[in-house]
Amino acid sequence: MFPAVLFERLDDNKVKCNLCNHHCIIPLGKRGICGVRENQGGHLFSLVYGKIIAENVDPIEKKPLYHFLPGSLSYSIATVGCNLQCSFCQNYEISQYPRLFEGEIPGKRRSPEDIVQGAKITGCKSISYTYTEPTIFFEFALDTAKLAASQGLKNVFVSNGYMTKEAVDLIKSYLHGINVDLKSFRESFYQKICKAKLSPVLETLKYLKRCGIWVEITTLIIPGENDDPSELREMARFIKNELGAETPWHLSRFFPRFRMLDKPITPLETLQKAYYIGKEEGLYYIYIGNVPGNETEHTYCPKCQGLVIKREGFFIVENKLDADGACPFCGYRLEGVWR
Ligand code: SF4
Numbered sequence: 331m332f333p334a335v336l337f338e339r340l341d342d343n344k345v346k347c348n349l350c351n352h353h354c355i356i357p358l359g360k361r362g363i364c365g366v367r368e369n370q371g372g373h374l375f376s377l378v379y380g381k382i383i384a385e386n387v388d389p390i391e392k393k394p395l396y397h398f399l400p401g402s403l404s405y406s407i408a409t410v411g412c413n414l415q416c417s418f419c420q421n422y423e424i425s426q427y428p429r430l431f432e433g434e435i436p437g438k439r440r441s442p443e444d445i446v447q448g449a450k451i452t453g454c455k456s457i458s459y460t461y462t463e464p465t466i467f468f469e470f471a472l473d474t475a476k477l478a479a480s481q482g483l484k485n486v487f488v489s490n491g492y493m494t495k496e497a498v499d500l501i502k503s504y505l506h507g508i509n510v511d512l513k514s515f516r517e518s519f520y521q522k523i524c525k526a527k528l529s530p531v532l533e534t535l536k537y538l539k540r541c542g543i544w545v546e547i548t549t550l551i552i553p554g555e556n557d558d559p560s561e562l563r564e565m566a567r568f569i570k571n572e573l574g575a576e577t578p579w580h581l582s583r584f585f586p587r588f589r590m591l592d593k594p595i596t597p598l599e600t601l602q603k604a605y606y607i608g609k610e611e612g613l614y615y616i617y618i619g620n621v622p623g624n625e626t627e628h629t630y631c632p633k634c635q636g637l638v639i640k641r642e643g644f645f646i647v648e649n650k651l652d653a654d655g656a657c658p659f660c661g662y663r664l665e666g667v668w669r
Contacts, residue, residue: 331368331370331375331376331377331379332375332376332379332380332469332470333373333374333375333376333469334347334349334367334373334374334375334376334469335349335468335469335472335497335500336348336349336468336494336496336497336500337349337373337374339372339373340355342357342358343357343358343369343371343372344356344357344358344369344372345369345372345373345374347362347367347374348494348496348497349367349465349466349468349493349494349496349497350364350413350465350466350492350493350494350497351492351493351494351526351527351530351534352364352413352492352526353494354367356368356369356374357369358370358371358372361377361428361433362413363413363525364411364412364413364428364463364466365411365428365429365433366378366409366410366411366428366435366466366467367466376467376468376469376470377435378409378410378411378435378437378466378467378470379467379469379470380437380439380440380441380442380470381409381410381435381436381437381438381439381440382407382408382409382437382438382439382440382445383408383409383410383424383427383436383437383438383461383462384406384407384408384424384461385405385406385407385438385440385445385448386405386406387403387404387405387406387452387454388403388404388406388458388460388644389401389402389403389404389644389645390402390403390404390455390456390458390486391641391643391644391645391646392404392406392644393458393460393486393488393509394509394546394548394580394617394619394644395486395507395509395544395546396546396578396580396615396617396629396639396641396666397544397546397578397615397629397655397664397665397666397667397668398456398484398486398506398507398544398546398666398667399455399456399484399667399668399669400639400646400649400668401645401646401649402454402455402456403452403453403454403455404454404455404456404457404458404486405445405448405449405452405454405456405457405458406457406458406460406461407440407445407457407458407459407460407461407474408421408424408459408460408461408462408464408467409435409437409462409466409467409470410424410425410427410428410435410436410437410462411425411427411428411435411462411463411466411467412425412426412462412463412466412490413463413465413466413490413492413526414463414490414492414524414525414526415429415524415525416513416523416524416588417523417524417588417589417590418523418550418552418584418586418587418588418589418590418593419587419588420585420587420588421461421462422587422588424461424462425461425462425463426588442470442473442474442476442477442478443477445457445474445478446474446477446478446481446483449478449483450481450483454483455483455484456478456483456484456485456486456506456507457474457475457478457483457484457485457486458485458486458487458488459471459474459475459485459486459487459488460486460487460488461488463489463490463492464487464488464489465489465490465492465493465497468493468497468500468501471485471487471501472500472501472504475501475504475505476504478504479503479504484506484507484667485504485505485506485507486505486506486507486508486509487505487507487508487509488508488509489508489509489510489511490510490511490513490524490526490531491510491511491512491530491531491534491535491538492526492530492531492534493534494530494534495533495534495537498534498537498538498541502541502542502543505543506543506544506667507543507544507545507546507667508538508543508544508545508546509545509546509547509548509580510531510534510535510538510545510546510547510548511547511548511549511550512531512535512547512548512549512565512569513531513549513550513556514528514549514555514556514561514565515528515556515561515562515564515565515568516528516556516561517529519555519556523555523590532568532572535547535572535573536572536573539572539573539574539577544666544667545573545577546577546578546579546580547569547573547577547578547579547580548579548580548582548619549562549565549579549580549581549582549604550582550583550584551581551582551583551584551596551600551601551604552584552590552593552596553584553593553594553596553597553600554593555593557596557600557604559603559607562603562604562607562608563607563610563611566579566607566608566610566611566613567611569608569611569613570611570612570613574665575612575613575614575632576614576615576632576665577613577615578615578616578617579608579613579615579616579617580616580617580618580619581601581604581605581608581616581617581618581619582618582619582620583595583596583598583601583618583619583620583621584596585620598621598624601618601621602618605618605626614632614665615629615632622642622643623642623643627641627642627643628640628641629641629664631657631659631660631662631664632662632664633657633660633662634657634659634660634662636650636657636658636659636660637650638650638651638657638658638659638664639651651664651668653668653669654668654669655668
């Protein structure tokens with residue numbers, strides 16, 4: 331057990347966790363909604379510090395982050411647990427593990443030094459805190475991110491965006507990029523399908539942007555749940571008006587998973603419609619994901635429309651940008667983290 335950050339002590343030995351927007355009030359001996367933070371003796375502890383359930387070397391494009399050191403490798407780690415309970419979760423075996431297996435928390439013992447060392451010897455340029463929600467293993471992510479940054483590595487979260495501003499404040503100096511799932515633009519979707527709320531995600535997104543962290547958005551489009559054109563248009567408008575037209579929007583194809591087995595795979599036509607809605611609203615960079623070989627997996631210059639990064643799935647076939655992200659055809663500096 332590792333002492334948790336961002337909690338308050340309350341009467342009757344209860345604690346209030348302020349790491350994510352559930353703000354769980356946890357009685358003595360109990361855990362928060364994420365299932366990996368426990369009140370022991372009136373103090374909050376992380377049960378997953380250094381208990382790594384997944385550890386892989388991935389292309390950064392897999393996160394997906396398309397404007398962040400393209401073509402580089404990212405050392406990717408996770409613990410079990412999640413603060414959301416999305417019925418379509420693509421990684422439910424690990425994200426929901428404590429819920430599915432009576433609170434059990436498996437994982438291999440690793441230190442921040444082990445992770446940084448692993449990243450360096452495998453030639454990774456960054457560490458990704460991913461697969462499950464990094465907020466719930468925040469203490470380990472923070473210690474690792476500090477060490478990684480001191481050794482010239484970058485840090486990336488792949489997140490549901492449910493962390494609080496206080497959590498962002500703790501890590502913002504070490505966090506260089508984040509991909510946030512914007513799962514829907516309807517409160518009812520978040521409440522029914524994810525057991526969470528939409529509005530804190532929108533606030534956190536705006537705050538991440540204000541903090542100068544590179545942000546990309548992913549929306550998994552589920553037939554009949556969040557594919558209504560008016561909802562997609564509202565989402566695209568939010569991204570443009572609140573986060574900026576330069577914020578990449580990844581439109582991802584849904585495959586039936588976990589408790590959502592009754593929905594079909596997203597038709598390509600739906601993804602294309604969403605793509606054109608985003609374009610009509612003025613977003614510069616829109617990518618259709620989980621559909622290999624489509625022409626929207628490449629990056630085009632928003633000024634001259636020249637093809638500047640050519641991809642095949644998660645792999646870069648050609649990158650014509652210079653070290654500062656400038657287009658070779660017109661000189662426009664594309665937005666992103668390029669070095
Ligand atoms: S991190 Fe876990 S314990 Fe803390 S508020 Fe979120 S769900 Fe509750």
